[in-house]
Amino acid sequence: MNATLTARLDEWRHRVEQELDRWLPAETVVPGRLHAAQRYSVLGPGKRIRPALAYATAETLGVPLDHVDAAASAVELIHAYSLVHDDLPAMDDDDLRRGRPTCHKAFDEATAILAGDSLQVLAFKLLASHPGLPPDPQVRVRLIEILADASGTAGMAGGQALDLAAEGRSLTLEEIEQVHSLKTGALIRASILMAAHCAPGLDAAGRASLGEVGAKVGLAFQVQDDILDIEGDAALIGKPVGSAAARAMPTSPAVAGLAAAHERVRELHAGAAEILARHGWADGPLADLAHWLLTRRH
Amino acid sequence: MNATLTARLDEWRHRVEQELDRWLPAETVVPGRLHAAQRYSVLGPGKRIRPALAYATAETLGVPLDHVDAAASAVELIHAYSLVHDDLPAMDDDDLRRGRPTCHKAFDEATAILAGDSLQVLAFKLLASHPGLPPDPQVRVRLIEILADASGTAGMAGGQALDLAAEGRSLTLEEIEQVHSLKTGALIRASILMAAHCAPGLDAAGRASLGEVGAKVGLAFQVQDDILDIEGDAALIGKPVGSAAARAMPTSPAVAGLAAAHERVRELHAGAAEILARHGWADGPLADLAHWLLTRRH
Numbered sequence: 180m181n182a183t184l185t186a187r188l189d190e191w192r193h194r195v196e197q198e199l200d201r202w203l204p205a206e207t208v209v210p211g212r213l214h215a216a217q218r219y220s221v222l223g224p225g226k227r228i229r230p231a232l233a234y235a236t237a238e239t240l241g242v243p244l245d246h247v248d249a250a251a252s253a254v255e256l257i258h259a260y261s262l263v264h265d266d267l268p269a270m271d272d273d274d275l276r277r278g279r280p281t282c283h284k285a286f287d288e289a290t291a292i293l294a295g296d297s298l299q300v301l302a303f304k305l306l307a308s309h310p311g312l313p314p315d316p317q318v319r320v321r322l323i324e325i326l327a328d329a330s331g332t333a334g335m336a337g338g339q340a341l342d343l344a345a346e347g348r349s350l351t352l353e354e355i356e357q358v359h360s361l362k363t364g365a366l367i368r369a370s371i372l373m374a375a376h377c378a379p380g381l382d383a384a385g386r387a388s389l390g391e392v393g394a395k396v397g398l399a400f401q402v403q404d405d406i407l408d409i410e411g412d413a414a415l416i417g418k419p420v421g422s423a424a425a426r427a428m429p430t431s432p433a434v435a436g437l438a439a440a441h442e443r444v445r446e447l448h449a450g451a452a453e454i455l456a457r458h459g460w461a462d463g464p465l466a467d468l469a470h471w472l473l474t475r476r477h
Numbered sequence: 478m479n480a481t482l483t484a485r486l487d488e489w490r491h492r493v494e495q496e497l498d499r500w501l502p503a504e505t506v507v508p509g510r511l512h513a514a515q516r517y518s519v520l521g522p523g524k525r526i527r528p529a530l531a532y533a534t535a536e537t538l539g540v541p542l543d544h545v546d547a548a549a550s551a552v553e554l555i556h557a558y559s560l561v562h563d564d565l566p567a568m569d570d571d572d573l574r575r576g577r578p579t580c581h582k583a584f585d586e587a588t589a590i591l592a593g594d595s596l597q598v599l600a601f602k603l604l605a606s607h608p609g610l611p612p613d614p615q616v617r618v619r620l621i622e623i624l625a626d627a628s629g630t631a632g633m634a635g636g637q638a639l640d641l642a643a644e645g646r647s648l649t650l651e652e653i654e655q656v657h658s659l660k661t662g663a664l665i666r667a668s669i670l671m672a673a674h675c676a677p678g679l680d681a682a683g684r685a686s687l688g689e690v691g692a693k694v695g696l697a698f699q700v701q702d703d704i705l706d707i708e709g710d711a712a713l714i715g716k717p718v719g720s721a722a723a724r725a726m727p728t729s730p731a732v733a734g735l736a737a738a739h740e741r742v743r744e745l746h747a748g749a750a751e752i753l754a755r756h757g758w759a760d761g762p763l764a765d766l767a768h769w770l771l772t773r774r775h
Contacts, residue, residue, distance in 0.1 A: 204630060204631075208630075209635070209639070210630060210635050210638040210639050210642065212638065212642065213630050213634070213635060213638040214630060217630070260594075264590055264591075264594060267567075267590065269581075269585070269586030269587045269590060270587050270590065283567075287567070288567030289567045289568050289641050290638065290641075292562055292565065292567060292568065292590065293562075293634050293637055293638050295594070296558075296562060296593070296594070296597065296634050297628075297629045297630045297634040297635070299594065299597055299598070300597070300625050300628045300629035300634065301625070301629060303601045303621060303625050304621075304622065304625035304626070304629065306621075307618050307621040307622045307625065308618070308622050315614075316613075316614040316615040316617070316618045317614040319614070319618050320605050320606070320614045320617050320618060323601060323602075323604075323605040323621060324602065324605045324606050327598050327599070327601050327602035327605065328602070330595075330598045331595045331598035331599060331602065332502060332506075332508060332511050332512060332515070332595045333502075336511070336591050336594050336595040336598065337507070337508050337511060337595070339591055340508040340510065340511040340588065340591050341507070341508050343587050343588075344508065344510065
């Protein structure tokens with residue numbers, strides 16, 4: 180990662196964490212335990228990749244960052260809620276996340292369910308009423324539609340359902356990519372697409388191109404994550420190596436092999452880079468961030 | 478219940494069930510099991526009281542019903558999702574709801590969690606993009622804000638958290654009313670308030686008055702429900718009599734006595750009726766529906 184991108188990632192992470200801290204109710208507000216569980220789940224350590232994609236897209240398009248604070252916060256809230264619910268005993272049954280007890284372990288299952296439910300609500304609330312949003316209410320409505328499509332049964336929740344149904348079964352590479360495009364890709368695409376919709380000068384073709392970039396980066400990100408899960412060093416990525424393999428969830432590198440998975444990431448990355456270059460965005464922060472995400476070693 | 482109101486309730490229930498059937502994806506759409514769980518949880522038998530309150534408010538204000546189809550559907554989706562999650566083993570651990578297996582019994586826990594999550598998303602999606610909504614995007618934004626406030630930690634989810642925390646403890650009547658105002662009252666208030674925001678001619682004072690009516694009807698509805706839970710006949714209300722008492726959840730009639738609880742319902746109902754009369758809405762469908770809800774015997 181180049182020094183400039185490192186600095187920008189730190190800045191974007193700091194920015195969205197300030198935003199999240201601002202909008203999550205304090206633990207002193209009733210119901211305190213629920214608010215504590217929300218804050219525990221959102222404000223713990225995290226790379227804030229989805230907010231970074233929103234901010235990088237905004238900078239690429241010349242959109243003021245305060246116009247996308249709501250989108251950046253909303254995607255992180257949806258991501259955080261999905262982790263809380265995915266970790267539940269009835270789902271992936273994980274006790275640890277990034278070295279800390281999962282929400283239902285630190286609190287209790289009922290609180291974790293409610294924390295996830297109410298984090299999702301807060302995401303939509305911010306897209307409706309964040310003071311930094313572009314004033315045109317049609318933009319807010321469009322952002323809410325994009326986030327809803329990315330989060331529901333045609334997006335993240337649908338992907339998680341397919342993922343659970345797939346455990347232990349043999350899937351084709353196409354089926355695996357469908358699951359990953361929904362479960363991980365849809366929200367990453369939404370991070371980019373929501374920022375695109377905050378750019379008043381961008382036409383429909385430009386927005387569609389950024390949607391394509393988001394779909395490619397989103398899928399490639401998951402394949403890269405699965406590659407790192409096999410190749411990675413436990414100390415670097417902070418979770419047991421091969422945990423997905425142990426769960427017998429099919430992944431692209433497990434089915435197609437590591438070499439083919441690396442090639443698939445390169446292909447998707449090249450496709451995204453080509454679209455960005457076509458619009459004159461080859462040297463912008465979004466291209467830099469996509470390059471880092473899809474070539475990272477941890 | 479008078480014959481006119483009976484007919485209107487049937488009509489409103491039929492209307493919102495058609496809407497819900499239209500917007501819930503078919504079981505043949507992937508992921509089929511998740512869509513089946515959504516439809517099972519929403520389209521089963523139900524009185525559709527919250528949609529009826531939205532439609533009754535619209536008729537009282539002269540708003541075309543298609544302008545409030547989104548609000549009516551959205552409150553029912555939120556209500557249905559809350560029942561799915563409240564029934565989970567980690568929450569109220571109920572196996573039956575209205576004589577049918579609860580969602581996690583008919584499907585499985587993971588599917589029930591995801592069905593609830595994605596029903597909540599669909600509610601916000603409908604408020605953003607339902608074709609029947611008033612065209613002004615500011616109205617959509619306002620409806621989304623109202624539903625988010627009613628569903629999050631300052632509303633329904635917060636009330637459920639307080640309810641779980643209260644089990645087995647002794648609460649004051651004020652504390653019990655706070656829980657009920659959040660857990661049940663907030664969404665009932667939102668049903669009325671969202672319809673009020675679809676009336677272009679209604680001023681801020683009129684909307685505020687309907688918000689007050691909603692708060693009074695919402696709290697009184699829960700007290701009435703708790704009275705019926707003690708007094709009621711199992712065959713009439715379709716669940717074991719005294720189930721809340723068995724769970725040791727404090728209720729108004731259990732703490733204050735049945736006579737005081739009846740008096741509280743009468744007081745809240747009179748307050749709501751007085752506000753409606755002040756605006757010339759005393760003879761409208763909302764007043765009729767409130768009267769029926771707060772004097773019903775089952």
